[in-house]
Every structure is written in structure tokens, then in C-alpha cells.
Amino acid sequence: MPIKKRFDKSYSIFIVLFLISSIMLLSNESFKATKEGALSFFTILQRGVDLTIEFTSNTINSVSELKNLKKRYDLVSKELEDYRSLDREFLEVKRENSEFKKLLNFKDSLNHDSIQCEIIGKDPSNLSSAIVINKGSKHGIKNNQPVVAEQDGLIGVVGKVINTGAYSSIVLPLLDQRSYIASRLSESRYEGLVKGFDSLDGYLQLDYVKKIALNEISIGSLVETSGMNSLYPKGYFIGRIIQIDRVDYETSLKILIEPIIDFSRLEFVSVLVPTGVFNE
Amino acid sequence: MSNKVLYFLASLGLVIFSIITQSVLFPLFFKNDYMPDLTLIVIIYFSINYGKNIGQVLGFSSGIVLDSLSGAPFGLNTLVRLIIGFLLGFFKGKIFLDKILLPCIIITICTIFKFFLIQLVSMIFPIDFEINFFTIRFLIELGMNIVLTPIIFFLLNIMAKKLYVRRDN
Numbered sequence: 001m002p003i004k005k006r007f008d009k010s011y012s013i014f015i016v017l018f019l020i021s022s023i024m025l026l027s028n029e030s031f032k033a034t035k036e037g038a039l040s041f042f043t044i045l046q047r048g049v050d051l052t053i054e055f056t057s058n059t060i061n062s063v064s065e066l067k068n069l070k071k072r073y074d075l076v077s078k079e080l081e082d083y084r085s086l087d088r089e090f091l092e093v094k095r096e097n098s099e100f101k102k103l104l105n106f107k108d109s110l111n112h113d114s115i116q117c118e119i120i121g122k123d124p125s126n127l128s129s130a131i132v133i134n135k136g137s138k139h140g141i142k143n144n145q146p147v148v149a150e151q152d153g154l155i156g157v158v159g160k161v162i163n164t165g166a167y168s169s170i171v172l173p174l175l176d177q178r179s180y181i182a183s184r185l186s187e188s189r190y191e192g193l194v195k196g197f198d199s200l201d202g203y204l205q206l207d208y209v210k211k212i213a214l215n216e217i218s219i220g221s222l223v224e225t226s227g228m229n230s231l232y233p234k235g236y237f238i239g240r241i242i243q244i245d246r247v248d249y250e251t252s253l254k255i256l257i258e259p260i261i262d263f264s265r266l267e268f269v270s271v272l273v274p275t276g277v278f279n280e
Numbered sequence: 281m282s283n284k285v286l287y288f289l290a291s292l293g294l295v296i297f298s299i300i301t302q303s304v305l306f307p308l309f310f311k312n313d314y315m316p317d318l319t320l321i322v323i324i325y326f327s328i329n330y331g332k333n334i335g336q337v338l339g340f341s342s343g344i345v346l347d348s349l350s351g352a353p354f355g356l357n358t359l360v361r362l363i364i365g366f367l368l369g370f371f372k373g374k375i376f377l378d379k380i381l382l383p384c385i386i387i388t389i390c391t392i393f394k395f396f397l398i399q400l401v402s403m404i405f406p407i408d409f410e411i412n413f414f415t416i417r418f419l420i421e422l423g424m425n426i427v428l429t430p431i432i433f434f435l436l437n438i439m440a441k442k443l444y445v446r447r448d449n
Contacts, residue, residue: 018362026406031354053308124303125346127351178408
């Protein structure tokens with residue numbers, strides 16, 4: 001008899017939890033606040049681990065950096081008399097100067113207000129390529145705000161914010177198959193629609209470009225946001241064409257794009273804040 | 281505190297730890313977001329060893345954490361992991377886990393079953409989520425899971441024994 005009681009209890013728990021999960025799935029919007037709350041809470045843990053890793057790697061780097069510094073110090077001391085150190089310092093300052101200039105240019109070149117964020121985690125479920133950033137609604141971030149980043153001198157689209165917690169947000173990258181961006185070829189100005197397809201190589205697909213454009217586009221051509229009926233403002237780079245297919249039975253070309261942003265080395269992003277220039 | 285509550289809290293702590301590790305630590309080592317599913321491995325271990333109740337509650341709670349940190353629809357991971365935790369709980373005391381072979385077989389079946397369940401749930405419920413499982417990405421996840429499962433089971437066995445001895449003392 002007690003065995004039967006235990007048996008029933010586990011079934012009832014399962015039914016209750018199953019119903020709760022089903023309701024969560026059926027009314028995703030109603031549970032938005034719950035998700036945001038949970039995101040805020042668990043991001044504290046996530047941030048804690050991230051900071052610990054950062055601290056550990058900084059400490060390890062500091063030790064090796066100290067060793068390197070010692071070596072450099074010895075070297076520079078020896079070469080001091082020949083005034084070589086001056087030259088070295090000059091080069092270092094020059095490099096730093098150029099880095100700062102690059103950073104300043106990036107901030108100036110954004111046509112919209114932006115919030116600088118750091119990537120602190122990735123989707124742990126393996127079901128999407130979403131990334132977690134360290135700023136949330138408390139910093140002015142809202143759902144559907146576009147996210148961009150600077151790499152190799154170009155400002156490229158990263159994705160859009162899909163969920164915000166108080167101090168963190170989830171960004172859906174443009175590689176995700178739920179991502180669609182109204183786009184335009186930078187040189188020939190033909191319009192199209194870029195969509196992600198969770199490609200293994202991290203590529204995107206550009207659809208609805210008319211066949212007539214074939215003579216005017218080539219491998220390496222840049223694709224940018226068109227700003228047409230889209231939450232992405234005009235003029236941000238999406239990627240470069242790497243493959244053009246002309247299928248006889250289709251009215252448009254099939255184009256494969258390599259994103260401007262290399263997601264594997266992305267650390268910082270900027271969330272664009274609407275200033276009336278583009279619609280959310 | 282009863283043994284069940286203690287085991288549940290310990291396992292929940294482990295699952296949350298594995299989710300955070302998966303989210304923050306693994307991206308540093310694994311390229312292109314190819315990651316093993318640590319949480320699934322931990323759920324399997326606790327469901328088989330401690331039964332349906334711990335299995336399903338653990339699956340449910342870890343699913344909520346995963347859903348809140350991921351771009352997937354809220355409830356998807358919760359439902360899938362709840363079902364996996366519950367079903368695996370039936371095997372408590374019915375199978376003898378060896379060190380390598382059986383854990384590898386179980387994780388293979390469970391990973392494929394997880395993909396199948398996600399596909400099924402996406403079809404049944406009106407959610408905006410499509411995923412193609414017939415890609416190398418999921419084969420890599422399966423491979424990583426198979427490699428890691430015996431190791432994690434071994435570590436969890438050691439931890440469980442220590443916890444058990446401490447409780448006895």
C-alpha cells in the first residue's frame with residue numbers, strides 16, 4: 001500500500017509540473033516578467049563566475065607580464081645609452097594613439113546614441129546562438145534594440161536584444177534562423193533580405209535580389225542594412241558576398257554572405273538607442 | 281534536513297553550477313558554440329540514482345534556469361528536461377551503471393531523445409522556434425556528451441559517496 005502511495009505522488013507532481021511548463025510555453029508573453037526576473041538573478045551568478053575567470057586570467061597574465069617586464073627592463077636598461085628606448089617608447093605611444101583614435105572614430109561614427117556593453121556569456125542550452133551582455137533595463141536597454149560592433153574598421157550588425165533583465169540582456173545574433181534584416185548592396189544599391197540559418201560556418205543568406213543585379217555584383221561586395229521597415233537603422237554593414245547562385249526556376253539570386261562581425265572574437269558590443277531616427 | 285531534500289539541494293546546486301559553467305566557461309574553450317550538455321548529464325545521473333521525484337523536479341528547475349538564460353522560448357527546456365528527468369526516474373534500482381559503457385549508451389539515447397522532444401514540443405505548441413537537428417553541430421554535442429558522461433558520472437559518484445558518509449557520521 002505505501003508503495004502505491006509513493007507511485008501516485010510522483011505522478012501527481014509530474015502532472016502539475018507538466019501543466020506549469022505547458023502554460024509557460026503557451027503564454028510566453030505572460031511569463032516575460034518571470035523570465036526577466038530569473039535572468040536578472042542568474043546573471044548575478046554568471047557575472048560572478050565571469051569576474052572570477054577574469055580575475056584569475058588577469059592574475060596569471062600579471063605574473064607572466066611581470067616576467068616579461070623584467071626582461072624588457074633589462075633590455076631597455078642596456079640599450080638606454082644608445083637612446084633606443086626613446087624610439088621604442090615613441091612607437092608604443094604612437095600605437096596607443098592610433099588605437100585611441102580608432103576607438104574615438106568608432107564612437108563618433110555611430111549615428112545614434114549607444115550603450116557600450118560587454119559579452120558575459122553565451123546560450124547554455126545549445127538551442128540558439130544567443131549571447132548575454134552585461135547591461136539591462138536599468139541602463140536603458142529595451143527589447144528589439146539593434147546591436148552593433150566595430151571590427152577591422154567596419155561597424156557591423158551583431159543582432160538585436162530579445163530579452164532584458166535588470167542588469168543583463170540576451171542578444172539574438174543575426175546568424176540565428178529567426179533573424180531577418182532588410183538589406184541593400186552597398187555599391188549597386190539592390191535591395192534584399194538577409195536571413196540567418198544557423199549555418200555551421202557562420203554564413204548568412206541574402207534573398208530576393210533580382211537576377212538583373214547579377215552583372216553589377218561580385219564576390220566581396222559589401223551588404224548593409226537598408227533601414228526599410230526594419231528595426232535596424234540604415235547604413236550598418238552586415239557582411240560580404242562569398243557566393244552567388246543563379247537558379248533558373250527562381251526569380252531572384254541566391255547569395256551567401258560572410259558576416260562582417262567575427263563572433264568568435266567578439267567581446268564588446270554597442271546597443272543602439274532609438275533617437276527618433278529609426279523606429280523600434 | 282531529510283536525505284531527499286539534501287540530495288535535491290545538492291543536485292540543484294550542481295545543475296546551476298553546470299549551467300553557469302556551460303554559459304561562461306565553455307565558450308572560452310569550445311569554438312563555434314559547440315558545447316556538451318552538462319545539465320543533461322547531471323539530470324540523468326540523479327534521475328537514475330535517486331528516482332522520479334528528484335529527477336523531474338531537477339529537470340523542471342534546471343529547465344527554468346536554462347530558459348531564462350537562453351534565447352529559446354520560455355518553457356521549452358523546462359518541459360523537455362522535466363519529461364527526461366521523470367522517465368529516467370523509472371530506471372532507479374533497475375539498472376546497474378558500470379563505469380563507461382552504460383553511461384555512454386544512456387547519454388546517447390537521452391541526447392537523441394532530447395532533440396526529438398524539442399522537435400515534438402516545437403510542433404505541438406504554437407512557438408516561434410525552428411531548429412534543424414540534422415547538422416554536424418548536434419553530432420558534435422552528442423560526441424562531447426559521450427566523452428564527458430563517464431568522467432562526470434565518476435566525479436558525481438565520488439561526491440555522492442562523500443555526502444553519504446558525512447550524513448552517516
